[in-house]
Amino acid sequence: MRAFGSKNWLISQKGLGSSGSVSSVLLSDPVKPPVDAPDYPPELARLPPGRHGLPREFVSHNQRERLIAGLAEAVSENGYAGTTIAHITRHAAVSRRTFYEHFNSKDECFVAAYDSVMSELRQRVGDAFDQKEEWPRAVRAGIAAMLEFLVAEPHLARLSMVEALVAGPVVVERYDAAIQSLVPYFAAGREGRSAKVLAGLSPTTEEALVGGMVSLISRRIFADRTEELEALLPDLVEFTLTPYLGSAEAARVARA
Amino acid sequence: MAYKSTTRPLPGRQPLSREFIVRHQRARIVTALAIEISEKGYRKVTVADIVKRAAIARNTFYENFRSKEDCFLAAQEFAMSAALERVVAAAGELEEWPWRVRAGLAAFLEFVAEEPALARTCMVESLSAGPAAVKYYEESQQAFVSLFRLGRDVTPHGEDLPETLEEAIIGGVFWIVYQRLAAAEPAAVPELLAEVVEFALTPYIGAESAREVAAP
Numbered sequence: 248m249r250a251f252g253s254k255n256w257l258i259s260q261k262g263l264g265s266s267g268s269v270s271s272v273l274l275s276d277p278v279k280p281p282v283d284a285p286d287y288p289p290e291l292a293r294l295p296p297g298r299h300g301l302p303r304e305f306v307s308h309n310q311r312e313r314l315i316a317g318l319a320e321a322v323s324e325n326g327y328a329g330t331t332i333a334h335i336t337r338h339a340a341v342s343r344r345t346f347y348e349h350f351n352s353k354d355e356c357f358v359a360a361y362d363s364v365m366s367e368l369r370q371r372v373g374d375a376f377d378q379k380e381e382w383p384r385a386v387r388a389g390i391a392a393m394l395e396f397l398v399a400e401p402h403l404a405r406l407s408m409v410e411a412l413v414a415g416p417v418v419v420e421r422y423d424a425a426i427q428s429l430v431p432y433f434a435a436g437r438e439g440r441s442a443k444v445l446a447g448l449s450p451t452t453e454e455a456l457v458g459g460m461v462s463l464i465s466r467r468i469f470a471d472r473t474e475e476l477e478a479l480l481p482d483l484v485e486f487t488l489t490p491y492l493g494s495a496e497a498a499r500v501a502r503a
Numbered sequence: 504m505a506y507k508s509t510t511r512p513l514p515g516r517q518p519l520s521r522e523f524i525v526r527h528q529r530a531r532i533v534t535a536l537a538i539e540i541s542e543k544g545y546r547k548v549t550v551a552d553i554v555k556r557a558a559i560a561r562n563t564f565y566e567n568f569r570s571k572e573d574c575f576l577a578a579q580e581f582a583m584s585a586a587l588e589r590v591v592a593a594a595g596e597l598e599e600w601p602w603r604v605r606a607g608l609a610a611f612l613e614f615v616a617e618e619p620a621l622a623r624t625c626m627v628e629s630l631s632a633g634p635a636a637v638k639y640y641e642e643s644q645q646a647f648v649s650l651f652r653l654g655r656d657v658t659p660h661g662e663d664l665p666e667t668l669e670e671a672i673i674g675g676v677f678w679i680v681y682q683r684l685a686a687a688e689p690a691a692v693p694e695l696l697a698e699v700v701e702f703a704l705t706p707y708i709g710a711e712s713a714r715e716v717a718a719p
Contacts, residue, residue, distance in 0.1 A: 413545070416544055444710070457675075466670070466674075486667075
């Protein structure tokens with residue numbers, strides 16, 4: 248029943264038969280799937296055409312999620328600029344008319360996809376962070392969760408970190424806000440530091456750390472080297488902890 | 504000018520001198536492109552928009568550029584090479600590496616404040632303007648990387664620093680600068696100097712020494 252182990256949760260969760268949101272479906276099962284879990288066959292995940300006796304609301308919700316998944320697939324194949332509504336409806340296996348029942352444009356569908364990926368990512372990072380008592384460990388866990396998600400979902404990684412930048416001002420604004428929303432995780436590191444350490448932190452320290460981290464990540468995704476992301480963990484941890492802990496201690500946590 | 508040997512020349516066509524650009528209307532066209540892009544994003548800008556904004560004839564555009572893409576590459580080349588040139592010139596006047604970094608960053612921030620639309624275009628839209636633009640952007644960033652990397656020689660733990668440190672520092676500096684531009688506050692960019700200097704130097708020379716250079 249659960250499709251969490253598949254490579255592409257947006258797509259495979261089509262078959263879950265749940266009307267919950269994508270993230271609530273996923274988060275109801277925090278057990279990590281085996282890495283080599285087979286892909287959920289998309290044909291099994293699709294709702295059969297014709298009369299199926301399912302409530303209208305369910306069908307509609309399902310269609311919307313299929314369209315979002317279809318867009319993610321189409322964008323990873325053609326890039327945002329090259330993606331047409333025909334590509335999206337083909338991947339989603341729905342009609343053009345159905346597309347327009349849910350979205351007014353490709354841009355609108357992209358925004359929906361972007362938001363659903365980001366809410367999932369935010370949730371995972373937040374959960375991982377909250378599970379650790381000590382702040383340096385929490386930062387490490389949060390970054391690890393982010394990298395793990397991006398590596399497991401290369402299409403969605405590209406959609407959220409690369410294609411978002413070319414999808415026009417509306418998405419760019421959301422992208423900026425999403426990145427800035429990571430600032431408090433780092434700012435929490437100021438708590439309990441000595442006056443000397445605090446004097447060394449400027450108001451923009453966290454912004455710069457987040458920006459540096461994201462640039463390292465997105466450049467690898469852009470270059471289709473998403474699989475290298477997990478190896479970045481120690482570098483990113485050391486980089487982000489150094490202003491608070493000093494480089495020796497930051498390196499220790501990073502390489503633990 | 505000890506930096507000369509360590510910074511690579513910019514790839515691709517030779518950078519055009521500012522004088523040349525001004526003389527040939529290219530600056531006007533390139534600036535128009537940058538302003539149009541910052542308003543609607545690269546994809547939605549047309550040659551007609553650029554022509555209108557620059558108040559030139561369509562023919563004049565095509566005398567200078569083959570296409571929108573070509574014009575974008577020229578904008579990017581102009582901005583990146585001008586920024587790098589200024590950074591290298593400013594840094595080269597000083598002896599000690601931390602002070603060179605400070606001078607280089609100051610020159611960079613001043614350039615951004617002077618040319619906000621161009622700077623924003625290069626920082627944000629390079630990814631959407633096709634593979635040539637991306638390649639150029641990556642290679643230009645590499646030139647900044649080598650400027651920072653010299654810092655590894657002045658610190659005893661230089662060899663232990665993460666391989667990606669310079670990339671992360673540049674990404675961080677670009678990000679906070681970009682945030683000011685996105686908020687339409689280009690005048691605030693040079694005021695970031697002390698903060699970015701401290702941020703960039705701390706991993707190499709420690710917070711205390713970094714602060715002395717950041718706010719002397």
